[in-house]
Amino acid sequence: MIWNMYVKEMKDVFRDRRTLLMVVFLPLILLSGLVFFYESLMSDDKEETYTVAIPNELSEEGQLFFSDMPNLEMEVFARPKEVVDEGEASVALLAEDGFFESLGEEGMAGVTLYGDSMSQNASYVMNMIESKFAQVEQGIVSSRLEEKNVEESILEAFTVERVEPSYNDENGDSLALISMLLPMVFSIAIASGSTSAAMDLFAGEKERKTMESLLMTPVDRNKILISKWLTISTFGAMTGILAVVLIVIETLFFTEKMKAAFSINEGMSIVIIITLAMTLLFALFIAALLMLISIIAKSIKESQSYSTPVSLLTIAPMFFITSMGVKEFTFIDFILPFMNLYAILKQLLYGIIDITNIALTLGSTAIYILILFAIARVLFMKDRWVL
Numbered sequence: 001m002i003w004n005m006y007v008k009e010m011k012d013v014f015r016d017r018r019t020l021l022m023v024v025f026l027p028l029i030l031l032s033g034l035v036f037f038y039e040s041l042m043s044d045d046k047e048e049t050y051t052v053a054i055p056n057e058l059s060e061e062g063q064l065f066f067s068d069m070p071n072l073e074m075e076v077f078a079r080p081k082e083v084v085d086e087g088e089a090s091v092a093l094l095a096e097d098g099f100f101e102s103l104g105e106e107g108m109a110g111v112t113l114y115g116d117s118m119s120q121n122a123s124y125v126m127n128m129i130e131s132k133f134a135q136v137e138q139g140i141v142s143s144r145l146e147e148k149n150v151e152e153s154i155l156e157a158f159t160v161e162r163v164e165p166s167y168n169d170e171n172g173d174s175l176a177l178i179s180m181l182l183p184m185v186f187s188i189a190i191a192s193g194s195t196s197a198a199m200d201l202f203a204g205e206k207e208r209k210t211m212e213s214l215l216m217t218p219v220d221r222n223k224i225l226i227s228k229w230l231t232i233s234t235f236g237a238m239t240g241i242l243a244v245v246l247i248v249i250e251t252l253f254f255t256e257k258m259k260a261a262f263s264i265n266e267g268m269s270i271v272i273i274i275t276l277a278m279t280l281l282f283a284l285f286i287a288a289l290l291m292l293i294s295i296i297a298k299s300i301k302e303s304q305s306y307s308t309p310v311s312l313l314t315i316a317p318m319f320f321i322t323s324m325g326v327k328e329f330t331f332i333d334f335i336l337p338f339m340n341l342y343a344i345l346k347q348l349l350y351g352i353i354d355i356t357n358i359a360l361t362l363g364s365t366a367i368y369i370l371i372l373f374a375i376a377r378v379l380f381m382k383d384r385w386v387l
Contacts, residue, residue: 005227053080061100193239202294237283288372
């Protein structure tokens with residue numbers, strides 16, 4: 001009987017093509033766009049050229065000084081600052097006449113970089129220029145010390161070496177972005193796939209006055225509730241899996257930086273199994289939560305208002321895990337709803353398989369499912385909430 005009810009509810013939801021477009025395909029398109037956005041963030045822009053404004057007195061020397069940097073195009077302007085303010089150049093390089101000729105002489109020369117540090121392009125250009133000056137300065141200092149018969153090592157009291165943990169390899173930046181992207185895509189996709197079905201199967205039926213006729217049938221209310229819950233969960237899990245598969249395919253075949261972060265290792269099969277289990281549990285959890293909201297709501301519009309915080313909760317953990325190391329998660333992070341999904345997926349992406357953390361995540365999610373479903377069942381059994 002539950003299976004028959006489940007099949008009926010699935011058919012009813014699939015009949016609404018607008019729902020499939022807005023809830024399934026549109027979010028997938030938007031989320032997949034994030035892949036190319038993150039890829040562009042990691043691009044080093046080797047082929048892009050940036051304009052640097054310099055005054056007339058630095059024209060020949062400045063162009064020669066930066067001739068080994070093809071990304072920078074030195075252009076002469078009478079008022080370099082105004083050119084930057086008008087957006088015609090990324091950065092203005094200001095210095096006194098004869099600055100480049102005096103670089104090797106005794107004393108200290110000064111140069112000013114004028115640009116908006118909040119601009120990604122301007123900040124990138126200023127960093128390139130500063131790096132060039134630092135390189136030249138090191139050569140000048142070495143020459144001065146050699147002239148005075150002073151060992152260059154006298155300026156170094158000690159050296160500092162950074163060593164990354166084994167799980168944070170040379171692709172650490174790419175992996176950090178993926179560890180934020182995939183959990184966010186995962187949770188948003190499941191929530192978006194479940195929301196419309198949950199609103200339609202409870203608040204929608206109350207608004208259309210079809211819930212009363214459904215409850216008058218000889219079918220037990222528990223079976224009706226379970227079939228609707230499974231329908232919502234199926235849509236959530238289906239959308240979540242499709243989103244992750246799409247993101248992985250796009251990353252592997254259409255990106256370079258992010259692709260380098262993916263690695264196939266011996267524990268990949270375990271990671272896939274745990275991810276699928278988390279998909280199912282999180283879909284059941286979101287479905288139970290949205291089902292409870294839809295039961296309480298009297299109309300689809302009211303249900304939409306109540307469901308908005310759920311959408312925000314699916315994104316909120318991203319702002320916390322961004323600054324957290326993969327080993328800094330605590331007990332609370334693995335039992336807190338929504339946060340535990342981000343925490344466990346981030347560890348799995350880094351190749352860390354901690355049985356205790358996995359058990360905490362899966363177990364706590366299962367408990368939340370039981371609690372939410374129990375509350376929804378109590379409300380569904382009372383006519384005041386379903387009619």
